[in-house]
Amino acid sequence: MKPFIYLDHAATTKTAKEVVDAMLPYFTEQFGNPSSIYGIGAAGKEAVQGAREQIAHSLGVQSNEIYFTAGGSEADNWALKATAEAYAAKGKHIITSAIEHHAVLHTCQFLEKHGYEVTYVGVDENGILKLDELKAAIREDTILISVMFANNEIGTVQPIEEIGALAREHDILFHTDAVQAYGQIPIDVERCHIDMLSASGHKLNGPKGIGFLYIRKGLKIRSFIHGGAQERARRAGTENVPGIVGLGAAVARAMEHMEQRAAQETALRDYLIERIEAEVPYCRLNGDRKKRLPNNVNFSFRFVEGESLLIMLDMEGICASSGSACTSGSLDPSHVLLAIGLPHEIAHGSLRLTLGEETTREELDYVIEAVKKIVARLRAMSPLYEDFIKSGKAEKQI
Amino acid sequence: MYSEKVMDHFQNPRNMGEIEDASGVGTVGNAKCGDIMRIYLDIDEEQVIRDVKFKTFGCGAAVATSSMATELVKGRHIKEAMQITNKAVAEALDGLPPVKMHCSLLAEEAIHAALWDYAQKHEITIEGLEKPKSDIHEGEEAEEEAY
Numbered sequence: 345m346k347p348f349i350y351l352d353h354a355a356t357t358k359t360a361k362e363v364v365d366a367m368l369p370y371f372t373e374q375f376g377n378p379s380s381i382y383g384i385g386a387a388g389k390e391a392v393q394g395a396r397e398q399i400a401h402s403l404g405v406q407s408n409e410i411y412f413t414a415g416g417s418e419a420d421n422w423a424l425k426a427t428a429e430a431y432a433a434k435g436k437h438i439i440t441s442a443i444e445h446h447a448v449l450h451t452c453q454f455l456e457k458h459g460y461e462v463t464y465v466g467v468d469e470n471g472i473l474k475l476d477e478l479k480a481a482i483r484e485d486t487i488l489i490s491v492m493f494a495n496n497e498i499g500t501v502q503p504i505e506e507i508g509a510l511a512r513e514h515d516i517l518f519h520t521d522a523v524q525a526y527g528q529i530p531i532d533v534e535r536c537h538i539d540m541l542s543a544s545g546h547k548l549n550g551p552k553g554i555g556f557l558y559i560r561k562g563l564k565i566r567s568f569i570h571g572g573a574q575e576r577a578r579r580a581g582t583e584n585v586p587g588i589v590g591l592g593a594a595v596a597r598a599m600e601h602m603e604q605r606a607a608q609e610t611a612l613r614d615y616l617i618e619r620i621e622a623e624v625p626y627c628r629l630n631g632d633r634k635k636r637l638p639n640n641v642n643f644s645f646r647f648v649e650g651e652s653l654l655i656m657l658d659m660e661g662i663c664a665s666s667g668s669a670c671t672s673g674s675l676d677p678s679h680v681l682l683a684i685g686l687p688h689e690i691a692h693g694s695l696r697l698t699l700g701e702e703t704t705r706e707e708l709d710y711v712i713e714a715v716k717k718i719v720a721r722l723r724a725m726s727p728l729y730e731d732f733i734k735s736g737k738a739e740k741q742i
Numbered sequence: 743m744y745s746e747k748v749m750d751h752f753q754n755p756r757n758m759g760e761i762e763d764a765s766g767v768g769t770v771g772n773a774k775c776g777d778i779m780r781i782y783l784d785i786d787e788e789q790v791i792r793d794v795k796f797k798t799f800g801c802g803a804a805v806a807t808s809s810m811a812t813e814l815v816k817g818r819h820i821k822e823a824m825q826i827t828n829k830a831v832a833e834a835l836d837g838l839p840p841v842k843m844h845c846s847l848l849a850e851e852a853i854h855a856a857l858w859d860y861a862q863k864h865e866i867t868i869e870g871l872e873k874p875k876s877d878i879h880e881g882e883e884a885e886e887e888a889y
Contacts, residue, residue, distance in 0.1 A: 647799060648799070649776055649777075649799055649800050649801055649804075651801035651802055652752075652800070652801055652802055652804075652805060655749075655752060655802045659753065668776055668801070677776065687773075688773060688774040688775075688776070689773030689774065689776065689799075692773070692776040724758075725755065725758055725797055725798060725799075725805065726778075726797060726798070726799040727769060727778050727779070727780040727797040727798065727799055728773060728778060728799045729799075730760065730780075730797055
C-alpha cells in the first residue's frame with residue numbers, strides 16, 4: 345500500500361484531536377452569541393476571553409491587545425491598511441522586505457496605488473534581511489516597517505530584535521507577520537519592540553479560518569470591519585467562538601511542547617538536509633543553515649522542474665510543495681527564491697519539505713530514497729542535464 | 743487538475759530519450775519560464791519519420807505534450823507532421839488546463855524546430871516551415887551564474 349507522508353506543514357497542519365474536542369461544545373450546546381445576556385451567551389463570551397488570555401500569555405502581553413481575525417492574511421491586511429490610514433498625516437512611506445508573504449506584498453502594492461510609497465528591502469543569499477539597506481531606507485515620513493518573523497518558503501528567521509530596535513530608535517511602528525514562527529520558536533514581543541504581530545491558527549494544529557493581530561496598547565489603529573462592538577469595536581462581527589476556542593487550545597498546546605518539539609524537528613531537519621546533500625548531486629540548500637525554522641527544508645535540484653517533482657512525489661504518497669512557476673500559477677517562479685539570487689531555472693527546481701510533530705526518521709528515509717529516484721529519473725528526461733553532461737562540466741564539479 | 747491521459751503520458755512517457763546521429767534535432771522553450779523541449783527525428787529517404795525521441799525539462803503538462811507529440815508524428819511523412827498543431831496535441835490528451843496551453847504550443851514548435859534542422863542539413867525546403875523563433879540561450883546564460 346502507498347504510504348501517506350505529509351511534509352507540507354508550512355501550508356497547513358492537522359487540527360489536533362484535543363483542539364477539536366475543545367471546539368465541539370461551542371457548535372452545539374454552547375452555541376450562544378457572546379454578545380447576548382443569557383447563560384449560553386455568557387459561556388461563549390467566557391470562552392473567547394479564556395482563549396484571548398491564553399494567547400496573550402504566550403506572547404507576554406495583555407489580553408486586550410489581542411484582536412481575533414479570520415486568519416493571518418486578514419491580520420496582515422489590517423495591520424498595514426489601518427496603520428497607513430491612521431498615520432497618513434505623519435507620512436506615507438512604508439518599508440517591508442522583498443520576501444514577504446503575498447498577504448503583505450500585495451497589500452503594499454494596493455497601498456502604492458493609493459498614494460503610499462513602499463521600499464522593498466533586499467535579503468542576502470540566505471534570505472536574511474540586509475539591515476544596512478533597511479537603515480538606509482528609513483526616512484522622515486516612514487510610518488511603518490513590516491518584516492516577517494520567519495519566511496514561509498525557505499524558513500529563514502529574520503533579525504527581528506535588530507529591526508525592532510531600529511524602528512523604535514526612529515519612532516516607526518513595527519509589524520511582523522509571525523504566521524510561520526508563532527508556536528514554533530520563542531517570540532519576545534517586548535524585547536523585539538514589536539508593535540503589531542499577525543498569527544494564524546491552522547499552522548499550529550489549530551483550525552483554519554482563525555487568527556489574530558496583536559496591537560500594542562496606545563497605537564492609533566482604525567477599525568477594519570465596521571459594525572458591532574466586538575473586539576473593542578475594532579473588528580465587528582459575531583465572534584467565531586469555536587474557532588477562537590480552538591485557536592486558544594492549539595496555542596496552549598503548542599507553547600507547552602515547543603521546546604521539545606523544536607529539538608526533535610531540528611534534529612530530523614538536519615538529518616534530512618545532510619542526507620540529501622550527501623546523496624543527491626547538484627542540489628542547493630535554500631535558506632540559512634542555522635537561522636532557520638526547526639521544521640523547514642528547502643532544496644533546489646538542478647535540471648529538474650518542481651511541478652514534475654511534486655507529481656512524482658505524490659505518486660509515492662509524499663505531500664510536498666515547490667516554488668516553481670507551475671505551482672505558483674504564473675510564469676515566474678517564487679519571488680523568495682529570486683530574491684535570494686537564484687536564477688530562474690534553479691528556482692523552478694525547488695522543493696520544500698516542512699516537517700511536523702508526527703514526522704519520523706523512517707518517513708524521512710523513505711522520502712530521501714524517493715527524492716533520489718525521482719530526481720535521477722527527471723534528469724534522465726532533461727535536455728539541460730544532457731547538455732551539462734556532454735559539456736564535460738559535470739566532471740569538474742563533482 | 744490533469745486528465746487521466748496527461749497523467750498516463752507523464753508517468754509513462756513514450757519515446758523518451760535521444761537518437762544518435764539524428765536527421766534533425768530541435769530545442770525550444772527557455773529555462774527562465776521553466777520549460778525546455780528537445781525533439782530528435784530519424785527521417786528516411788522517403789521523408790517518413792521512422793523514429794522520434796524527446797527530452798523535456800518542465801512541468802507535468804510539458805512532459806505529457808512532448809510524449810503525445812512524438813506519438814502523433816511517428817511513422818508520418820514530414821508533410822503530415824507539419825499539419826500537427828498544438829490544438830491536436832492538447833485534444834489527444836483530452837485537454838489541458840488553460841494555464842498549461844502554452845506547453846502544447848512548445849511541442850508543436852519543437853517538432854517544427856527539428857524539421858527545420860533536418861531541412862537545413864539536407865538543403866531542402868519544407869512547405870509552410872519557418873525558422874524557429876524560440877531558443878534556449880537566455881536560460882543557459884543564467885545557468886552559468888549559478889554555480
